[in-house]
Amino acid sequence: MKLENNIQPINYMSISVQALPINESFLRSSVAAFCTQLDPTVDQLNDIKTALSEAINNAIIHGCDNNPNLSITVSTRISANTVHITVSDQGNGIADINQAKQPFYTTKPELERSGMGFVVMESYMDTVNIISDKNGTTVELTKVLK
């Protein structure tokens, strides 16, 4: 990834792991630790961890369909007082993004999924952007930390 001129290399982090739920806690903690350089409040860090967890769940369960042979990538970039997080998978993509964003909508109700993932992301972050096609999905989350 190309960094803007005024950004130090230390302000970009990317982690790729197998699409396994056991990695979720590690990813949450790593991104939260990286964000501490902006001196966030505990509540802000919790918001980031929660929204991130939703994006990772989607990538592992829906994007990769729980296939541990696939990987997901979580990248975090800090620019001024804003944290930008992208969660990417190389899965089949989201057929209908607007439908996926509806509260309580889930393609896997038999798994007791709540369908709240995108609702949580949109309420906890400042922006949520979804890019999806048949080659995979990337969710971009941003939050301004004042």
Added chain:
Amino acid sequence: MKILHFIKDNTLFIQLNGELDEYTANITRNYMDSMISTDGWQQVVLQLQDLSFMDSTGIGVLLGRYKKLKTRGCNAYISSPSSQVDKLLQLSGVYNIMPKIS
């Protein structure tokens, strides 16, 4: 995830310690279901003071257990959630069916 339980005054107390996410959802679901299938109590209190993290997967787990309790005619309550868990339970409306008690 470490789960403890005890029965006191017709109440089944279930204490969740750790993080409730996709990785720990199954063990939590199975443990709670095995508790719910026992007798000797009439209501459930989930003690969440040591649940340090929960995401919407956890909401799904709680709602699934709520449905099972409802078929038994039993109420469930939530006590002492951390601020992270509390915010998510409020957002998702869980307190409407599993009220928060002190």
